[in-house]
Amino acid sequence: xxxxxxxxxxxxxxxxxxxxxxxxxxxxxxxxxxxxxxxxxxxxxxxxxxxxxxxxxxxxxxxxxxxx
Amino acid sequence: xxxxxxxxxxxxxxxxxxxxxxxxxxxxxxxxxxxxxxxxxxxxxxxxxxxxxxxxxxxxxxxxxxxxxxxxxxxxxxxxxxxxxxxxxxxxxxxxxxxxxxxxxxxxxxxxxxxxxxxxxxxxxxxxxxxxxxxxxxxxxxxxxxxxxxxxxxxxxxxxxxxxxxxxxxxxxxxxxxxxxxxxxxxxxxxxxxxxxxxxxxxxxxxxxxxxxxxxxxxxxxxxxxxxxxxxxxxxxxxxxxxxxxxxxxxxxxxxxxxxxxxxxxxxxxxxx
Numbered sequence: 001x002x003x004x005x006x007x008x009x010x011x012x013x014x015x016x017x018x019x020x021x022x023x024x025x026x027x028x029x030x031x032x033x034x035x036x037x038x039x040x041x042x043x044x045x046x047x048x049x050x051x052x053x054x055x056x057x058x059x060x061x062x063x064x065x066x067x068x
Numbered sequence: 069x070x071x072x073x074x075x076x077x078x079x080x081x082x083x084x085x086x087x088x089x090x091x092x093x094x095x096x097x098x099x100x101x102x103x104x105x106x107x108x109x110x111x112x113x114x115x116x117x118x119x120x121x122x123x124x125x126x127x128x129x130x131x132x133x134x135x136x137x138x139x140x141x142x143x144x145x146x147x148x149x150x151x152x153x154x155x156x157x158x159x160x161x162x163x164x165x166x167x168x169x170x171x172x173x174x175x176x177x178x179x180x181x182x183x184x185x186x187x188x189x190x191x192x193x194x195x196x197x198x199x200x201x202x203x204x205x206x207x208x209x210x211x212x213x214x215x216x217x218x219x220x221x222x223x224x225x226x227x228x229x230x231x232x233x234x235x236x237x238x239x240x241x242x243x244x245x246x247x248x249x250x251x252x253x254x255x256x257x258x259x260x261x262x263x264x265x266x267x268x269x270x271x272x273x274x275x276x277x278x279x280x281x282x283x284x285x286x287x288x289x290x291x292x293x294x295x296x297x298x299x300x301x302x303x304x305x306x307x308x309x310x311x312x313x314x315x316x317x318x319x320x321x322x323x324x325x326x327x328x329x330x331x332x333x334x335x336x337x338x339x340x341x
Contacts, residue, residue, distance in 0.1 A: 001098050004106045013110060021118075032235065039124040039257060040079075048118055 011059035018056050021049030079123045086116030124257065142282045146302060149223055150286065153295035156218065157191060165299040166190040166197060166340065167222065167319040168205060169312040181206045187225060187309040189299055190318075192217035197340065199318070224305025227259075231306060234258050244269045247314050251307065261303055273322070274311060276335040278303060284330030297324045304335050315339055 005013075025046040028038055035042070093109030096102070171177060171184045184206050192198065193216060200219060204212055211218055222228070235254060242250070248267035255265055264279035283301035286292050299305060300321055312319040323336035 002101075004097055004101050004103045005110070009103070009107075010110075013107065017111075017114065039253070040122040041124065042122075045118070045122045048121060 007059065008063065011056065011063065014052055014056040014059060018049060018052040021045065021052055025049050079119050083116045083119030083123075086112045086119060088116075090114070090116055140285075143285050146223060146283070146286070147293070150293035150295050153220065153223070153299065154293045156220070157295050157298060160191060160193045160217065161195065162191045162193065162217070162298065163195060164192075164197075164320045164322070165220075166192070167305075167308040167312040168200070169316050169318060170309075187222050187228065187312070189220045189222050189305075190217055191220060191298070197318075197320075220299070222305045222309050223299060224302040224307070224309060227261075227302045227306040228309045230259070231255070231310070242314055244274065244311065244314055247310060248274070251310065255303065265303075267307070272339040274319075274337040274339070276304065276307060276333075276337065278333040278335070280331050281333055284326075284333065287324075287326035287330040287333055289326075289328065292330075297326075300324070300335065301333075304333070308337060311337055311339075 025042060028035060028040075029042050029046065090109045090111070090113030093105050093112060095109075097105035097109055166189065168188050168190055170187050171181075177184065181202070184202065186208075188205055190197075190200050198216065200212055200216065205219065209219055231251075231254060235250075248269050252265040252267055255261055256263075261283075262278050262281040264277075266277045268275045281301065281303060283296075283303060286296035286301045298321070300308060304321070304324075308319050308321065318340040320338045320340050321335065322338035323334075325334040326332065
């Protein structure tokens with residue numbers, strides 16, 4: 001029994017998720033007319049997006065330089 | 069519009085369902101060695117956790133309201149100001165405070181009229197309302213000539229500045245109905261100054277209902293300052309300034325009703341032509 005996703009699969013998934021989160025958070029924050037009506041913690045959403053982005057970059061670096 | 073607490077409850081339910089199904093899916097993917105199930109499980113678990121983390125901030129902030137320290141600290145900070153206002157207004161036979169509209173943001177005026185940009189309350193010395201002159205307001209006068217009344221700085225000016233900063237849009241560009249829709253969420257979510265706040269506009273009257281405000285002790289029938297009922301607590305005062313700015317007309321606090329413990333405050337604003 002092993003986890004069926006490989007390292008490149010997880011890297012790709014992280015990249016797609018990062019784009020969705022960052023685009024969503026930027027759209028929400030940059031629309032002050034609608035922003036107060038959307039009841040979510042926008043700062044946290046942006047932080048999660050940034051965190052995923054950093055994780056994605058780390059996976060890319062690890063794939064580019066496997067000796068690290 | 070959904071209230072912060074209801075939205076937070078919905079976020080909790082969605083987050084829990086996503087996370088549970090995600091973990092089950094990951095388990096099954098390992099058991100059946102299925103990539104599709106693994107991706108579904110990973111996605112569901114991740115978005116479940118995101119739902120937990122991005123719960124409405126206002127709901128979490130209202131936890132502060134349950135602590136006795138936070139409201140008492142805020143009220144004690146403004147109490148001396150209301151005590152001073154009590155001393156001033158006791159000398160007058162006034163029944164209402166009138167919020168004079170300011171000049172629209174961005175208006176270019178000569179130097180001697182710059183005082184018109186600051187929100188101001190007019191407290192007449194008599195029961196009848198006679199609009200103070202533009203010169204008196206622009207010169208920043210306190211006591212008007214011939215004992216007509218006094219001009220005061222609204223107690224909610226500080227909060228008003230914070231709201232303007234937070235909203236980042238020109239408040240004077242919004243209609244009264246738009247303000248009634250947007251402003252309660254800003255006060256509840258970004259400032260957590262009350263547990264619930266609703267505004268409804270009808271012709272020349274705007275009704276405000278505040279539940280469990282942090283300033284509720286100002287409306288105490290025995291110990292509370294009288295000026296709080298006359299001019300409003302900082303929340304009521306800031307909203308009156310915004311309404312005056314939006315309508316371009318004078319706003320009066322027509323009626324103030326508060327429950328004995330102050331948990332429910334009902335305010336009736338009147339647009340004075």
